[in-house]
Amino acid sequence: MHKKDLGLAVLILVVGGVVALINPRFLSPINLANTANLIGLFGLFSIAEAFVIVTAGIELSVGSVIALLGVIFIDLIVNQGVPWPLAFVIVLAVGGVLGAIHGLLVTKMRLQPFVVTLCGLLIYRGVARFYTADATAGFSFGHSFPTLEWVVSGRSGGVPHSIIAFAVIAAIAWYVMHRTVFGRHLFAVGKNEEAARFAGINTTGTIVAAYVICLVLTGISAVFFGMYTRSIHPASHGNFYELYAIAAAVLGGFSLRGGEGSIVGVVLGVILLQILQNLVNLLGIPSSLNFAVMGSVILIGVLADNQFSHYRDRRRQAKMASSLSERPESVSAMNLGLQGKRRAESQT
Amino acid sequence: MSSGFTISLSGISKAYPGVVALDDVSLAISGGEIVGLIGENGAGKSTLMKVLGGSIAPDRGTIVIDGESLSSLTPAEAMARGIAFVHQELNPFTNLDVAANILLGREIARGPFRALDRRAMARTVQPILDMLAAPFGPDDAVADLSLAEQQLLEIARALSIDARLVIMDEPTSSLTLSETNRLLGVVGELKSRGVAVLFISHRLNEIEAIADRVTVLRDGRNAGELLPGEIRRDRMIGMMIGRDLDRFYEKRAHGRQEPVLEIRGVATRAFPEARANLTVYKGEILGLAGLVGAGRTELARAAFGIDPILHGEIILGGAPLKPNSVVAAIKGGMCLVPEDRKGQGLHLDFSISDNIALPSLPRLSRAGTVVSSRELELAEASRRRFGIRATSMRNPAAELSGGNQQKVVLAKWLAVEPRLLIVDEPTRGIDVGAKAEVYRVLQALADRGVGILMISSDMEEVIGVSNRVAVMCRGEITGVLSSDKLTELGILNLAVG
Numbered sequence: 148m149h150k151k152d153l154g155l156a157v158l159i160l161v162v163g164g165v166v167a168l169i170n171p172r173f174l175s176p177i178n179l180a181n182t183a184n185l186i187g188l189f190g191l192f193s194i195a196e197a198f199v200i201v202t203a204g205i206e207l208s209v210g211s212v213i214a215l216l217g218v219i220f221i222d223l224i225v226n227q228g229v230p231w232p233l234a235f236v237i238v239l240a241v242g243g244v245l246g247a248i249h250g251l252l253v254t255k256m257r258l259q260p261f262v263v264t265l266c267g268l269l270i271y272r273g274v275a276r277f278y279t280a281d282a283t284a285g286f287s288f289g290h291s292f293p294t295l296e297w298v299v300s301g302r303s304g305g306v307p308h309s310i311i312a313f314a315v316i317a318a319i320a321w322y323v324m325h326r327t328v329f330g331r332h333l334f335a336v337g338k339n340e341e342a343a344r345f346a347g348i349n350t351t352g353t354i355v356a357a358y359v360i361c362l363v364l365t366g367i368s369a370v371f372f373g374m375y376t377r378s379i380h381p382a383s384h385g386n387f388y389e390l391y392a393i394a395a396a397v398l399g400g401f402s403l404r405g406g407e408g409s410i411v412g413v414v415l416g417v418i419l420l421q422i423l424q425n426l427v428n429l430l431g432i433p434s435s436l437n438f439a440v441m442g443s444v445i446l447i448g449v450l451a452d453n454q455f456s457h458y459r460d461r462r463r464q465a466k467m468a469s470s471l472s473e474r475p476e477s478v479s480a481m482n483l484g485l486q487g488k489r490r491a492e493s494q495t
Numbered sequence: 496m497s498s499g500f501t502i503s504l505s506g507i508s509k510a511y512p513g514v515v516a517l518d519d520v521s522l523a524i525s526g527g528e529i530v531g532l533i534g535e536n537g538a539g540k541s542t543l544m545k546v547l548g549g550s551i552a553p554d555r556g557t558i559v560i561d562g563e564s565l566s567s568l569t570p571a572e573a574m575a576r577g578i579a580f581v582h583q584e585l586n587p588f589t590n591l592d593v594a595a596n597i598l599l600g601r602e603i604a605r606g607p608f609r610a611l612d613r614r615a616m617a618r619t620v621q622p623i624l625d626m627l628a629a630p631f632g633p634d635d636a637v638a639d640l641s642l643a644e645q646q647l648l649e650i651a652r653a654l655s656i657d658a659r660l661v662i663m664d665e666p667t668s669s670l671t672l673s674e675t676n677r678l679l680g681v682v683g684e685l686k687s688r689g690v691a692v693l694f695i696s697h698r699l700n701e702i703e704a705i706a707d708r709v710t711v712l713r714d715g716r717n718a719g720e721l722l723p724g725e726i727r728r729d730r731m732i733g734m735m736i737g738r739d740l741d742r743f744y745e746k747r748a749h750g751r752q753e754p755v756l757e758i759r760g761v762a763t764r765a766f767p768e769a770r771a772n773l774t775v776y777k778g779e780i781l782g783l784a785g786l787v788g789a790g791r792t793e794l795a796r797a798a799f800g801i802d803p804i805l806h807g808e809i810i811l812g813g814a815p816l817k818p819n820s821v822v823a824a825i826k827g828g829m830c831l832v833p834e835d836r837k838g839q840g841l842h843l844d845f846s847i848s849d850n851i852a853l854p855s856l857p858r859l860s861r862a863g864t865v866v867s868s869r870e871l872e873l874a875e876a877s878r879r880r881f882g883i884r885a886t887s888m889r890n891p892a893a894e895l896s897g898g899n900q901q902k903v904v905l906a907k908w909l910a911v912e913p914r915l916l917i918v919d920e921p922t923r924g925i926d927v928g929a930k931a932e933v934y935r936v937l938q939a940l941a942d943r944g945v946g947i948l949m950i951s952s953d954m955e956e957v958i959g960v961s962n963r964v965a966v967m968c969r970g971e972i973t974g975v976l977s978s979d980k981l982t983e984l985g986i987l988n989l990a991v992g
Binding site for chain 2: 339344345
C-alpha cells in the first residue's frame with residue numbers, strides 16, 4: 148500500500164468514526180448494507196475510468212453509456228425476449244465497440260480524449276432517449292427475472308452482490324494494472340508516450356485497450372444500475388457519473404496527466420465519496436449541499452496531497468544537490484571531453 | 496539607423512562545475528561590419544552568444560558598448576542597447592499574423608480599453624518589410640510562411656526594435672540555396688545601413704562570401720582572427736581544428752564481415768528529396784558525423800521505425816524491415832539509444848529497475864505477469880555490469896546524475912541483446928569518467944559482434960571510437976571514411992557540403 152493510500156484510509160476511518168459518534172445509525176446493518184451496495188455500484192465504473200486516466204486520457208461518456216446500455220439491456224430482455232445472459236454479453240460487446248472507437252479516434256486520428264468522449268457523452272445520451280422515444284424503460288407487470296435479480300441485486304448473508312462483484316473486479320483490475328506487462332505498459336504510455344514508443348511498446352494498442360476495458364466495465368456497471376433502479380429515465384439516468392468516477396480516481400491518487408495512481412486508491416476514493424454522501428443524510432445536512440460537500444472534500448484532499456509532494460520534491464532535490472553536482476546540459480560534449488582529457492593528462 | 500556603434504568583449508570567461516565553457520575570449524564588432532564567428536560544435540559559440548544576449552553572466556571579463564564598460568548584461572538591457580537575435584530554432588507565434596509577431600509585447604493600442612490599433616501596427620511594420628523585400632504583408636498569417644520567410648520575419652522583428660547589432664545563429668541551416676542567397680543579400684543590406692552583424696555559420700562558403708572579418712573559437716578560446724584577404728576555407732578549417740589528435744581511445748582493427756543494417760535510398764520527412772545509403776557491418780562501430788541539422792537523428796528515427804520512411808528501405812540482418820514499427824525493429828534485434836535522454840530514453844519518475852526492465856518485460860514475465868524477482872535480478876546485474884551508482888535500484892531514475900542516467904538507458908537496451916545498436920550522442924552532457932565507461936561498453940559490444948551506429952557531434956569521439964565514419968549533409972551520406980583516412984579535416988570537408 149502506498150503512503151497516499153494509507154492517508155486516504157486513515158481519512159476514511161476518521162470521517163467514519165466521527166459520523167458514527169454523532170449518529171450511531173451509521174453502523175446499523177441496514178445503513179451499512181445500503182452504503183456497501185452503492186459503493187459497489189459506483190465503484191465498478193470508477194475502476195473503469197481509472198484505466199483511461201492512467202494513460203493520460205479521460206472518459207466523459209461513462210454516464211451516458213450507462214444510460215444507453217441500460218435501456219438496450221432492458222429492451223432486449225423485456226421486449227425482444229433475449230435470454231438475459233446473452234443480453235448481458237451483447238451489452239458488454241457494444242461497450243467494447245464504443246471503447247474501441249474512442250481509442251482509435253484518440254490514437255489514430257490524434258483527437259483529444261476530452262473532445263472525443265465529450266461528443267460520446269452527448270451522442271449516447273441522445274441515442275438513449277431516442278431509443279425509448281424519451282420514455283422510461285422498465286419492467287412491466289408480469290415480467291420477472293428471478294435469477295438475474297438474484298445475481299445482480301441480491302444479497303448473500305446480508306452482503307449485497309454489487310459489492311462482491313466490485314471486490315472481485317477490483318482485485319482483477321489491481322492485478323492487471325500493477326502486476327502484468329500490460330499494466331506496466333499502461334503506466335509507461337501515460338507517463339511518457341514518446342519514451343514508451345522508443346521502448347518498443349505498442350502505444351496505440353495499449354491506449355485502445357484502455358478505452359475498451361473502460362467501456363466494457365461500464366457495461367457491467369450499466370446492468371447493475373439498470374437492475375438497481377429497475378426503471379431507466381434515459382434523460383437523467385447516470386447523469387454526472389463520469390465526474391463522480393473522475394473524482395474517485397483523483398482522490399485515489401490518479402494524476403490527470405497520466406502514469407500515476409493505484410487501484411487501491413480508487414477503491415478508497417469510492418468508499419470515501421459514498422461515506423460523504425451518507426454523512427450528508429445522516430447528519431441532517433440539507434441534501435442540496437451534497438455536491439458542495441463532495442467538492443470541498445476533494446479540493447482539500449488534492450491540495451493537501453499537492454503540498455505534501457512539493458515538500459517531498461524539495462527534500463529530494465536538496466538531498467541530490469548535496470550528494471551530486473550534475474553537469475549543465477548546455478555545455479557540449481566536446482568541451483567536456485577536452486577538459487577531461489586535460490585533467491587526465493595533468494594527473495599522469 | 497545609428498552608426499558608429501561599437502561593442503567589444505574582452506577577457507570573457509565562464510566556467511561550469513568541472514568545465515570551462517569560455518576562457519579569456521575577446522570579440523569586437525562595429526556598425527556596418529559583418530563578423531563571422533566560427534568554431535566546431537561545442538567551441539563556445541552558443542555560450543558567447545548568451546553572454547551577449549544577457550542570459551548568462553560571465554565570471555570574468557568586460558563588455559564595452561559605445562565606450563561604456565559593463566561587467567554583464569540582463570536580457571532587457573541587451574535589448575535596450577539594440578542587440579537582437581535571429582535564432583537557429585525559429586519559434587514564431589503561428590497563431591498570430593505578421594504584424595502581431597513583429598510587435599509582440601510592443602503592440603500599438605488606442606482608446607480607453609487599449610484596443611489593438613491594427614492599422615497603426617501595419618503602418619509601422621510595412622517599411623521594414625519593404626526594406627527586406629519580404630514577399631508577405633503585415634496581415635498575413637505566420638502559419639502560412641515558409642521557413643525562409645519566418646527567418647525574414649525574425650530579422651524584421653530585430654529591425655523593429657532598432658537593432659544596432661544583429662546576431663544570426665546558423666540562419667541558413669534549413670534554407671535552400673536560393674533562399675540562402677536572398678538572406679545573404681539582406682545581410683549585406685543591413686551592413687550598408689550601418690548595422691553590425693555577427694554571423695555564426697558552419698557553412699564556410701557563406702562566411703567567405705560575406706564576412707569582413709572572421710573570429711575563430713576553439714575549445715572555449717580565441718583560436719585567431721582572419722582579416723579581409725585571409726578568409727579562405729582551408730585557413731578557417733585549420734584554425735577550427737588547430738590541435739593534434741592524439742589517439743586517446745582504444746580501438747581495434749576490424750575486418751569487415753557480413754552487413755547487419757543496410758539503409759537503401761532512404762528519405763525522411765526532414766529531407767524528402769534526399770537518398771541516404773549506408774551499411775553497418777557486424778562487429779564494427781560506424782560513426783555518423785555531420786553538422787547539427789544534417790538529418791542524422793531523423794535517419795536513425797526512421798530506421799528504428801519511430802518516423803515513417805518516405806522512400807527506400809531498411810534491411811536488417813538480410814531481411815527487409817517493416818517500416819514505421821518500433822516493435823518490428825526491436826524484434827529484428829535493433830535498438831536505439833535516443834539523443835534526448837530525459838524525454839525519450841527514460842521515464843524519470845519510474846524506478847531505475849522499472850526503466851531497465853521496460854523493453855525486456857516479455858522475457859521477465861510469465862503468462863503476462865511480471866516476475867519481480869527476475870526484474871530485480873536484471874537491475875542488479877545491470878548495476879554491476881555498468882557501474883550504476885545508485886543507493887537503490889528502486890529509486891526514481893530522476894535522482895541519478897546524467898552519466899548514471901545514460902548508463903541506465905544503455906542497460907535498458909543491452910538487456911534485450913540487440914545485434915544492431917544505434918546510439919545518438921551517447922556522451923552528451925555526461926562527465927569524463929562516465930564517458931570512458933560508455934566507450935568501454937560500446938567496444939565490448941562490438942567485440943561480441945554487435946553492429947553499432949554511433950551518431951556524434953563530438954569530433955574527437957567520432958574519430959577516436961569509430962572503425963569507419965560516415966558523414967552526412969542535408970539528408971544524404973556524402974562520404975564514408977575508413978580508419979586510415981580519418982581526419983578532422985576530411986570529415987569537416989564532407990560535412991559542410
